[in-house]
Amino acid sequence: MNLIDQIDHWALAAPNAIAHISGDRRLTYSELRRRSDALAAHLADRFGDDSAPIAVLGHREPEMLIAFLGAVKSRRPYVPLDTVLPLQRIDKILAISRPALLLTPEYVAELSGAPTPAPATRAQRDDPFYILFTSGSTGEPKGVIITLDCLEHFVAWMLEEQKFTPLSETFLNTAPFSFDLSVMDLYCSLVTGGTLFSVSRDLVANPKMLYRALGNSGATTWVSTPSFAQMCLVEEKFAQAMVPRIRRFLFCGETLTAQTAARLLERFPQAQVWNMYGPTEATVATTSVRIDYSILETYSALPVGRAMPGTDVFVVNDAGETLATNERGEIVIAGPNVSPGYLGRPDLTAAVFFEHCGRRAYRTGDQGRFRDNLLFFEGRMDSQVKLSGYRIELGDVEANLVALPSVRDAVVTPVIKNGAAQSLAAFVVLSGRSAASHFELMQALRRQLGERLPVYMLPRKFVFLDAFPLTANGKADRARLAQSL
Numbered sequence: 164m165n166l167i168d169q170i171d172h173w174a175l176a177a178p179n180a181i182a183h184i185s186g187d188r189r190l191t192y193s194e195l196r197r198r199s200d201a202l203a204a205h206l207a208d209r210f211g212d213d214s215a216p217i218a219v220l221g222h223r224e225p226e227m228l229i230a231f232l233g234a235v236k237s238r239r240p241y242v243p244l245d246t247v248l249p250l251q252r253i254d255k256i257l258a259i260s261r262p263a264l265l266l267t268p269e270y271v272a273e274l275s276g277a278p279t280p281a282p283a284t285r286a287q288r289d290d291p292f293y294i295l296f297t298s299g300s301t302g303e304p305k306g307v308i309i310t311l312d313c314l315e316h317f318v319a320w321m322l323e324e325q326k327f328t329p330l331s332e333t334f335l336n337t338a339p340f341s342f343d344l345s346v347m348d349l350y351c352s353l354v355t356g357g358t359l360f361s362v363s364r365d366l367v368a369n370p371k372m373l374y375r376a377l378g379n380s381g382a383t384t385w386v387s388t389p390s391f392a393q394m395c396l397v398e399e400k401f402a403q404a405m406v407p408r409i410r411r412f413l414f415c416g417e418t419l420t421a422q423t424a425a426r427l428l429e430r431f432p433q434a435q436v437w438n439m440y441g442p443t444e445a446t447v448a449t450t451s452v453r454i455d456y457s458i459l460e461t462y463s464a465l466p467v468g469r470a471m472p473g474t475d476v477f478v479v480n481d482a483g484e485t486l487a488t489n490e491r492g493e494i495v496i497a498g499p500n501v502s503p504g505y506l507g508r509p510d511l512t513a514a515v516f517f518e519h520c521g522r523r524a525y526r527t528g529d530q531g532r533f534r535d536n537l538l539f540f541e542g543r544m545d546s547q548v549k550l551s552g553y554r555i556e557l558g559d560v561e562a563n564l565v566a567l568p569s570v571r572d573a574v575v576t577p578v579i580k581n582g583a584a585q586s587l588a589a590f591v592v593l594s595g596r597s598a599a600s601h602f603e604l605m606q607a608l609r610r611q612l613g614e615r616l617p618v619y620m621l622p623r624k625f626v627f628l629d630a631f632p633l634t635a636n637g638k639a640d641r642a643r644l645a646q647s648l
């Protein structure tokens with residue numbers, strides 16, 4: 164049984180079980196199957212052999228799940244897009260992925276109405292399953308291709324390690340479907356007949372409603388970035404009594420601090436805390452470790468764990484040679500969960516993907532080392548940063564700033580507090596003199612940039628300069644600019 168059959172089988176085994184809860188909307192497994200089959204039949208009829216992707220634009224509606232499965236059942240990958248993205252960013256992604264169709268929840272509702280059997284063709288293991296866009300250093304988002312095979316390896320490992328109880332888990336979905344963290348909760352839930360409980364942006368914006376929703380969620384499995392949990396921990400009542408069924412917290416995407424892990428263990432004595440690590444390019448997560456009191460006592464900076472079975476994780480030096488335990492270098496991942504590459508970008512693909520002992524391998528750009536057979540993440544080798552778990556290439560923000568007519572040059576740096584990036588600062592050289600105040604200029608730039616980039620990529624602070632200080636070889640001196648903050 165492949166992953167799609169595993170999901171579909173719940174429509175027969177437990178047709179009325181709830182697959183998805185989003186606001187006041189509910190989707191059963193029987194509906195999910197019937198409507199995704201009908202959509203797949205429609206796509207097969209309409210597009211025949213054309214295997215161009217299907218873009219899906221929405222915000223956690225049940226129709227998004229129907230659209231994802233409908234696309235893959237018709238052997239087309241889907242490109243998940245969230246309406247939190249500005250239109251210009253969505254347009255760029257559509258221009259790169261050239262989808263056969265852009266599906267919205269309303270459109271899916273129309274197309275998946277009539278019961279129709281799914282097309283007879285079946286998804287193959289090497290078929291691209293989804294294409295997920297992430298920040299690219301030149302200002303163009305890049306599309307990571309993930310195959311059915313990649314996803315199956317990831318999900319099989321999760322099931323083996325976490326031993327989810329079929330038909331009784333509720334997974335918290337905090338990340339939009341356009342971020343790969345959501346793949347963890349979405350597919351672990353669907354494959355085990357669980358319920359996916361989506362936390363919408365309205366809830367995140369209103370703490371009172373958020374805590375009420377968490378309390379009513381019945382969640383057993385928490386999946387989020389550490390930042391999201393830190394935000395929840397601000398409320399003292401955020402504890403086992405509020406979310407009584409919680410058995411595990413699964414974190415991925417950014418550094419989990421010992422303090423956050425310790426507070427969770429204290430407040431949720433019946434739950435486990437796991438730290439997981441991995442880039443989108445290797446299907447959500449590749450290493451994991453349960454953070455218990457003995458780990459907390461031994462390490463001040465927490466490990467990110469051991470590799471999933473069947474995948475090698477190792478650390479290399481500049482020459483690509485594997486380093487010994489305790490030596491710091493670049494983290495490389497080789498195994499079946501590694502993506503075949505970036506959509507339509509053989510140049511970018513060749514720069515970071517390669518073959519290692521007959522397997523696909525990916526140079527992560529992350530620095531780290533092994534100690535006690537555990538991997539430790541120690542920062543980036545380039546100018547990629549993480550803000551509240553969101554992956555941002557500083558070059559992406561700079562390129563989009565420089566594309567504004569009023570900006571001649573821009574340098575963007577993270578503002579670091581307590582060792583972690585808290586926000587972004589932009590140093591800007593304007594194209595010409597302006598009578599406006601710095602405050603007015605900043606507001607105008609933020610507004611214009613907000614038409615091109617999602618909110619989480621917008622610099623909070625703007626510094627206007629006549630020229631940048633230069634390094635000895637004539638480049639903008641980023642270190643000096645960052646120090647000046």
Ligand code: AMP
Pocket residue numbers: 297343344414415416417418419438439440441442443444447467527529540543549552553554
């Ligand atoms: P993304 O592709 O958005 O999932 O981002 C992947 C990057 O997030 C990795 O290459 C790391 O830089 C960072 N990352 C992922 N998991 C962790 C973790 N557990 N601890 C620290 N950094 C992490």
